[in-house]
Amino acid sequence: MVSKESRVLLLALIMIVLSGCSAKDGRETNNNQAHDMIEIKMLSSWSTDTERGRALHELVNQYNQLRADKVKVSIDINPDWPTYQEKVKTMIAAKQPPDLFNYNFNPNDLSRQNSGQLLNFLPYMDEEWRSRFKPEDLAALTINGELTSVPYEKAGVLFYYNKKLFAKAGITEFPQTWDELFAACEKLKAKGIIPISLMTADDSWHSTNALSYLAAAASGMEVFKVGVSIDTPEMVMAAERLKQLFSYSTDDAIGANYSISSNNFALGNTAMIIDGPWLIGSLDNELQKNIGIAAGPLVENGKAQKGFIITDTYTPWSAGKQESKEKEQAIVDFMKYMTSDEGVRLMTLEGRILLSMDINLGEEELEKAGPVLGQFISVSNSAPESLIQISRVLKPTAISKLPSLIEGMMFDQFDPAGMVRRLNEANQ
Amino acid sequence: MKWMRSLFLYAVGTVMLAPFLWMILATFKTNRELFASPFGLPEHWLLDNYAAVLSRHPVSVYFYNSLIIAAVSTLLALLLATLASYIFTYTFRWRTGWQLLLVGGILVPTNAFMVPYYYLINWIGFYDSLIGIALVYAGISLPLSVLIIKNYMDTIPPELAEAAFMDGAGVHRTFTRVILPISYPGIVTASIFLMITAWNELLYANLLTQSEGTRTLQVAIRFFLTTFQANYPQAFAAMILAIVPTVVIYALLSEKIIGGLTAGAVK
Numbered sequence: 001m002v003s004k005e006s007r008v009l010l011l012a013l014i015m016i017v018l019s020g021c022s023a024k025d026g027r028e029t030n031n032n033q034a035h036d037m038i039e040i041k042m043l044s045s046w047s048t049d050t051e052r053g054r055a056l057h058e059l060v061n062q063y064n065q066l067r068a069d070k071v072k073v074s075i076d077i078n079p080d081w082p083t084y085q086e087k088v089k090t091m092i093a094a095k096q097p098p099d100l101f102n103y104n105f106n107p108n109d110l111s112r113q114n115s116g117q118l119l120n121f122l123p124y125m126d127e128e129w130r131s132r133f134k135p136e137d138l139a140a141l142t143i144n145g146e147l148t149s150v151p152y153e154k155a156g157v158l159f160y161y162n163k164k165l166f167a168k169a170g171i172t173e174f175p176q177t178w179d180e181l182f183a184a185c186e187k188l189k190a191k192g193i194i195p196i197s198l199m200t201a202d203d204s205w206h207s208t209n210a211l212s213y214l215a216a217a218a219s220g221m222e223v224f225k226v227g228v229s230i231d232t233p234e235m236v237m238a239a240e241r242l243k244q245l246f247s248y249s250t251d252d253a254i255g256a257n258y259s260i261s262s263n264n265f266a267l268g269n270t271a272m273i274i275d276g277p278w279l280i281g282s283l284d285n286e287l288q289k290n291i292g293i294a295a296g297p298l299v300e301n302g303k304a305q306k307g308f309i310i311t312d313t314y315t316p317w318s319a320g321k322q323e324s325k326e327k328e329q330a331i332v333d334f335m336k337y338m339t340s341d342e343g344v345r346l347m348t349l350e351g352r353i354l355l356s357m358d359i360n361l362g363e364e365e366l367e368k369a370g371p372v373l374g375q376f377i378s379v380s381n382s383a384p385e386s387l388i389q390i391s392r393v394l395k396p397t398a399i400s401k402l403p404s405l406i407e408g409m410m411f412d413q414f415d416p417a418g419m420v421r422r423l424n425e426a427n428q
Numbered sequence: 429m430k431w432m433r434s435l436f437l438y439a440v441g442t443v444m445l446a447p448f449l450w451m452i453l454a455t456f457k458t459n460r461e462l463f464a465s466p467f468g469l470p471e472h473w474l475l476d477n478y479a480a481v482l483s484r485h486p487v488s489v490y491f492y493n494s495l496i497i498a499a500v501s502t503l504l505a506l507l508l509a510t511l512a513s514y515i516f517t518y519t520f521r522w523r524t525g526w527q528l529l530l531v532g533g534i535l536v537p538t539n540a541f542m543v544p545y546y547y548l549i550n551w552i553g554f555y556d557s558l559i560g561i562a563l564v565y566a567g568i569s570l571p572l573s574v575l576i577i578k579n580y581m582d583t584i585p586p587e588l589a590e591a592a593f594m595d596g597a598g599v600h601r602t603f604t605r606v607i608l609p610i611s612y613p614g615i616v617t618a619s620i621f622l623m624i625t626a627w628n629e630l631l632y633a634n635l636l637t638q639s640e641g642t643r644t645l646q647v648a649i650r651f652f653l654t655t656f657q658a659n660y661p662q663a664f665a666a667m668i669l670a671i672v673p674t675v676v677i678y679a680l681l682s683e684k685i686i687g688g689l690t691a692g693a694v695k
Contacts, residue, residue: 041638042668044640045654045656046566047651049484049651049652049654049657049659050654050657076638076639078634078638078647078651079647079654080647080650081651081652081654083630083631083634083635083650084634086542086634086635087634087635090542090546090635091546093543093549094543094546094549095547096546096547162677258657258658259653259660260463263459263463264463267460267463267464267555278657282658305440319439
């Protein structure tokens, strides 16, 4: 027989469970109160633990105040970028796309654009809004005559160097060519300073940045063009030099992830790193005073222009198609606010994000942005040409293979030519 | 030879415990200290990382959500699995086929269900709710729970059920009064596996929840390891808080787990 106590316990457990199952965010808006209000759910990976996350929240709050009682934008955070991207793809596949989301644009992966689930912004692109963007950015994101992604983040990936450590090795300015850079590495190494932070785990970000710079310096800005073979003598040379560069990196470079590699630089253990502006938030104030920012070095007889840079890919915002015309217009209105001068200024200065939209910052604003961001903006803006980083433009299979191919090359499983050949095969 | 066995056990124990101890030590360091001296002792035994984890995000809410999801999904899966396992102790047409169909779910990768589950949960209006994710976990865990509980029920001598029938008990009464109480170790074993799986699950927790009110502890840990910022000591502190319940459950019920798994090994 089941005892009376057991029944009471079971009943209590069921009640707790049922009450728990109805748990939702207590801060959600009351339905009656918000009856006529258009709600836009924005998916983002930018948590409020980061500068960009805090800036985005501020921007959304400002917009909500501006459109009080009419539109309410709320941000749902999913802090893990890869799973967030997986989730968005699943939602699109289930024909229930998010109201608003961002992603890394890859011309070799147009699954989102081809889904037919995304809102076309082109009919809303009046002259005033169009003038906010560079024509080439709009052209790059216009697929099959539809603009389903609004250009937003497009950050440069530049050389950070520790001036104090450079001075210790007797180096007064950043090298202009790769030969000079390797000579500088020798000098640094001779003084017991580890020249550069590299890594091979995850997407091998810092190493593929170096590979991109080496390849672009030799072959120019068309080196990773869609449909063109990457198995070229210039790419083999770039792979050879990347292998050489690893001999100037930390012992943990092979196997290190982004955090380990970037922390090596942030703690002053290495003299250089190639990264985007998001790194600035990890550098303490004292270190920031000694940081220099530089564009890519050149190679002899190379096709790149002096001052060229590598950039991360576009990280645009897209929206799901809406049944309600009012909601569609509200989404467009919010996107216009996000890309307005006011919105861009806030995200650049507070969120430390470099965006596709033009921005003219005054001396005072640049000073307020801190010593590193000011240099970053200056080097980015004065670059005569740029190229999107290799990990963002190859086909998904090649992108996923690239880190293990770099490791294979480092473990002498194959030579640099073999590495490039395998990468090209994966990119077919 | 006894000393060799002890040495071997200590060596294996050390290998298994060392990463865990290292992680605990790291929670008392600053990020800078961790990277400067990964294997050293903390300069100051700070509790700041635990305080930061508890204050920067509503961890108690996430903890509660994980607990509710784990409890509900386990109860649901056990309810269905015990009934299914019991019916498979009877002989009926296509029994083996039905059993293979149900247990064969173990072999299907859970990622394959992402789109259908997302669609279904949205369709029934359970997206971003605890019951929605608990239903999915119960479904995913059903094949494993049937496998464990059915194996345990197979070890119960059929004479017991026959005796109950002779005393006038029907199919249902025999189940609730005879088979179910005897299957207790098997049910406990399955429930531990289900609880731990539900507690640690990340993929569907990410996919099917979105707001702060339904976020689980495993999803929240990612707040400390984002693309743009990684604070390992705080992430480790969050992991320690997330691990503690599973360690406690396992420590308290390890004998039942081993008993359930080894049931029927020796007749």
